[in-house]
Amino acid sequence: MNSTITENTINARVLRREDQTGDIAAFELAAADGSPLPAFEAGAHIDVILASGLIRQYSLSNAPGDSVYRLGILNDPNSRGGSRQIHESLREGSEVRISAPRNHFPLDPKARHSLLIGGGIGITPMIAMAYALKAADLSFELHYCCRSESRAAFLEELKREFGPRLLLHFDDAGDANLVDPKGLCQSAEAGTHLYVCGPTGFMDWVIEQAKAAGMPKGSIHFEYFSAEVETGGEAFEVVAAQSGVRVQVGADQTIAQALKAAGVKVEMYCEQGVCGSCICDVLEGIPDHRDHFLSEEEREDNDQIAPCCSRAQTPRLVLDI
Incomplete structure (x- = not known):
């Protein structure tokens, strides 16, 4: 197995940029030559190849079947520069090279119920999953965890599209409002699958809580986009x-x-x-x-x-x- 970037990149154009919060912007991309973009499934991401040579991966956050790719990108001060370059350089009309979509985080079609938990900018793949599950008329809950309502991107869209299936968990609303992954998994019906994306510490905690609740390993799905790793050791x-x-x-x-x-x-x-x-x-x-x-x-x-x-x-x- 070797999951390398596709050699045949796509020259894309930014059709629309919308600043969702002070540090999160949404970018809608289409092929620069007007041709159809390759189809994608919920959970997929693309590579964005910057002029500086940096390559970064971002989840597609819109409904599968849309004619555009939408990215939600956090301008992270602790990143290695990719998100900052995107926020500074990409405007409506800008062109950028991207890869075709790849999906290492697919929905399981056999799930009787899906628990979608997104922490911060980790909500982006969950939005695409929620759209796919809604279109298929399948059972799901979308849990959005964020520090505060003012830092929650796509909020009005999520309320409008998913109604009571959207559950909001803001840190500044008190402990009673925080998500309880262990409780959710313990009370879930048999055949439930959990999907989580977000900061590394948040994901590790949700995954451990799900395991502690007895959820089978094969029913816990996740995708990391950044992580602290210890690379040192014996020669x-x-x-x-x-x-x-x-x-x-x-x-x-x-x-x-x-x-x-x-x-x-x-x-x-x-x-x-x-x-x-x-x-x-x-x-x-x-x-x-x-x-x-x-x-x-x-x-x-x-x-x-x-x-x-x-x-x-x-x-x-x-x-x-």
């Missing part, structure tokens, strides 16, 4: 099987950095183990998984690794790269 050897290059990965070096220094190219965009662009096959050795992309089942197989952040449990890894 080990990596062999790039396709070229025969052998490198020593130092204690404070990533596999990708060591390979790059030896002339081996590794496709890599997030550098945090969340986008999957660098995933490659493991031919020998046992990985020390530190990514947020592979599922628990995929990690247990130990036949894939994210070289941007993961390390080795064995003295040597042989990678199909």
Whole structure:
């Protein structure tokens, strides 16, 4: 498996920009030449390729079947610059290169009920999911968690489109208003699936609460778009099987950095183990998984690794790269 950016990028134009809050803007994109955009499913995201060379992933936040792609982007002061560049440079009429949609966060069609929990800007993929579930007349709840009502993007749209299926949880409204993932999962009917997106700490908490409530691992779905990762550890050897290059990965070096220094190219965009662009096959050795992309089942197989952040449990890894 190697989930790299598509070579055939799309030249898109910003049809509309709407500042939702002081730090969140919505961008509606269409193909610059007027041709139809590739269809997408709820949970999908696209890569945005900036003029500076930075590549960032953003969820599509509108209804599948729409003729445009809508992104909701937080101008995050703690980001590595991508969101700031987008907020500063993209206006109505601006052109930008994007990828076709990819979906690592799909809805499960077998779910009897869906709990959608979005924290902050993590609401964006949940909006597309809610539209898809509503169109299919399927049972769901959309829980929107935010610090305050003034920081909640798309709020009027969500109230209008989803009515009583929308539940709002604002931190400044008191503890009684906070979301209770454990309680939601414990009281949910059999066959319920949980979907969560948001800041790393929030997602980790929701996932652990769901597990504590006894929800099966296969019914808990999530997608990280940023994460703090610890990449340091004991030194080990990596062999790039396709070229025969052998490198020593130092204690404070990533596999990708060591390979790059030896002339081996590794496709890599997030550098945090969340986008999957660098995933490659493991031919020998046992990985020390530190990514947020592979599922628990995929990690247990130990036949894939994210070289941007993961390390080795064995003295040597042989990678199909």
